[in-house]
Amino acid sequence: xxxxxxxxxxxxxxxxxxxxxxxxxxxxxxxxxxxxxxxxxxxxxxxxxxxxxxxxxxxxxxxxxxxxxxxxxxxxxxxxxxxxxxxxxxxxxxxxxxxxxxxxxxxxxxxxxxxxxxxxxxxxxxxxxxxxxxxxx
Amino acid sequence: xxxxxxxxxxxxxxxxxxxxxxxxxxxxxxxxxxxxxxxxxxxxxxxxxxxxxxxxxxxxxxxxxxxxxxxxxxxxxxxxxxxxxxxxxxxxxxxxxxxxxxxxxxxxxxxxxxxxxxxxxxxxxxxxxxxxxxxxx
DNA sequence: CTCTGTGCAAAGGATTTGCACTACG
DNA sequence: CGTAGTGCAAATCCTTTGCACAGAG
Numbered sequence: 001x002x003x004x005x006x007x008x009x010x011x012x013x014x015x016x017x018x019x020x021x022x023x024x025x026x027x028x029x030x031x032x033x034x035x036x037x038x039x040x041x042x043x044x045x046x047x048x049x050x051x052x053x054x055x056x057x058x059x060x061x062x063x064x065x066x067x068x069x070x071x072x073x074x075x076x077x078x079x080x081x082x083x084x085x086x087x088x089x090x091x092x093x094x095x096x097x098x099x100x101x102x103x104x105x106x107x108x109x110x111x112x113x114x115x116x117x118x119x120x121x122x123x124x125x126x127x128x129x130x131x132x133x134x135x136x137x
Numbered sequence: 138x139x140x141x142x143x144x145x146x147x148x149x150x151x152x153x154x155x156x157x158x159x160x161x162x163x164x165x166x167x168x169x170x171x172x173x174x175x176x177x178x179x180x181x182x183x184x185x186x187x188x189x190x191x192x193x194x195x196x197x198x199x200x201x202x203x204x205x206x207x208x209x210x211x212x213x214x215x216x217x218x219x220x221x222x223x224x225x226x227x228x229x230x231x232x233x234x235x236x237x238x239x240x241x242x243x244x245x246x247x248x249x250x251x252x253x254x255x256x257x258x259x260x261x262x263x264x265x266x267x268x269x270x271x272x273x274x
Numbered sequence: 275c276t277c278t279g280t281g282c283a284a285a286g287g288a289t290t291t292g293c294a295c296t297a298c299g
Numbered sequence: 300c301g302t303a304g305t306g307c308a309a310a311t312c313c314t315t316t317g318c319a320c321a322g323a324g
Contacts, residue, residue, distance in 0.1 A: 015298050015303060036288080051306040056289065063211070066231050066267055072209040074200075075314085077288060083267075091257050094203055100255065110243040111266065118237060119271035120228050126265045129248065130203055130220075134256035152278060152323050173313080188281040193314065212289085214313060 008067060022047040023058045027068075027082060033099065035077040069126055073099065086124030095136030145204060159184040160195045164205075164219060170236060172214040203261055210236065223261035232273030 005024045010016055026043045027034075034042070040055045059080055062068035069088065070078040074097055081088050087107075091100040111122035142161045147153055163180045164171075171179070177192045196217055199205035206225065207215040211234060218225050228237040248259035 017298065017304060019305070049306085053290080053307080054305055057304080064231070069267075070209040070211075072207040072215050074207075078209050091251065091255060091259075093257070094201070094260070100257070102251065102255070104247065104250065106243070106245055106247040106250075108243055108245070110241065113241065113243075114228065114239065114266060118228060118239070119274075120230070120237070120266070120268055121274065122228075122266045122268040123231070124267045126263075126267075128263045129251060129257070129259045130206075130261045130263075131257055131259040137256075137258065154279060154323070156280070186281085190282085190315080191280055194279080 005062070005067060008065060009061075012065070014061065018047065019050050019054045020058055022050060023055055027062075027080075032082040032088075033079055035079055037077060039080070066124055071126070071128075073097065081126070083124045083126070088124075088126050090126070090128040091133070092128055092130050093133040093136055094130060095132050098133060100133070142199070142204060145202060146198075149202070151198065155184065156187050156191045157195055159187060160192055164199075164217075169219040169225075170216055172216055174214060176217070206263055208263070208265075210234065218263070220261050220263070225263050227263070227265040228270070229265055229267050230270040230273055231267060232269050235270060237270070 005028065006016055006021065009020065009024075014020075022043050023039070026039060026046060030039070030042060036052070036056055036059060039059070040050070040052050043050050043055060059068060059070075063070060063080075066086075067083055068080050069083055070080055071090075073079050073092075087105060089102050089105065091102060092098075093100075107125065107127075111125075114120050114122055142165065143153055143158065146157065146161075151157075159180050160176070163176060163183055167176070167179060173189070173193055173196060176196070177187070177189050180187050180192060196205060196207075200207060200217075203223070204220055205217050206220055207217055208227075210216050210229070218227075224242060226239050226242065228239060229235075230237075242264075244262065244264075248262075251257050251259055
């Protein structure tokens with residue numbers, strides 16, 4: 001499990017450097033939902049001397065491979081979420097801005113229907129539900 | 138149809154100024170998928186003298202009302218998409234970055250199940266499918 | 275009339291280059 | 300060894316404030 005990201009990189013011919021290893025490990029341990037800066041700080045706590053740009057570039061690389069996804073949670077910096085098993089599901093509260101993850105995947109045969117209709121091969125997805133959480137009701 | 142946004146604002150006590158009217162009309166006509174800057178240019182073509190910040194503030198307002206949503210398409214500026222009828226569906230190609238909209242909504246009774254489990258009232262959603270389009274295969 | 279909304283300019287952040295240097299494979 | 304990857308600093312770009320003025324209700 002903690003090797004899937006590393007192997008995904010290696011398998012595509014990308015080098016597994018110390019910096020990338022630290023970034024990947026931090027991402028996996030943190031569970032996602034981090035900005036680039038938050039991630040940089042965490043990475044540096046684990047392995048000093050890693051530059052902000054290396055973090056940015058690694059994030060960009062992972063996004064290009066479909067393993068990570070930037071989401072815009074209102075204001076400020078982009079948050080990056082891991083696409084565990086190719087998908088990710090959010091509940092976003094309009095009141096307090098809180099983000100809750102949930103696992104239930106209700107897509108059914110939609111990917112197959114999309115493939116049939118648009119010739120589009122679906123590899124992953126992000127579903128965000130917007131509304132109001134219990135506390136904000 | 139072209140009045141739903143205007144009425145949503147008016148009904149909540151927001152003023153329907155000339156600038157907001159122009160921005161709302163442009164948004165509706167363009168079909169969405171615009172950055173703030175692209176929208177500003179379009180708005181100015183229709184009604185000169187409208188400032189960039191007015192556009193930003195109107196976008197922020199609409200996002201707060203759940204009528205619009207910022208999405209992060211890779212790099213650069215945020216793209217804003219209209220939440221027609223509270224939902225929006227994307228096909229995003231990892232190859233060329235193209236974004237295709239589709240209408241099929243496959244959520245079924247998920248909102249009801251989420252409400253039961255998390256006490257979260259679902260008002261809208263964004264579904265993004267990632268993969269490879271026909272041309273990039 | 276009053277208070278919300280607007281526009282400008284300037285500040286504040288986040289992200290991105292350019293380039294010499296390091297180290298993975 | 301050669302090339303992909305790194306780190307720093309500076310540049311660039313997007314977005315947000317502060318404040319005086321205009322216009323909607």
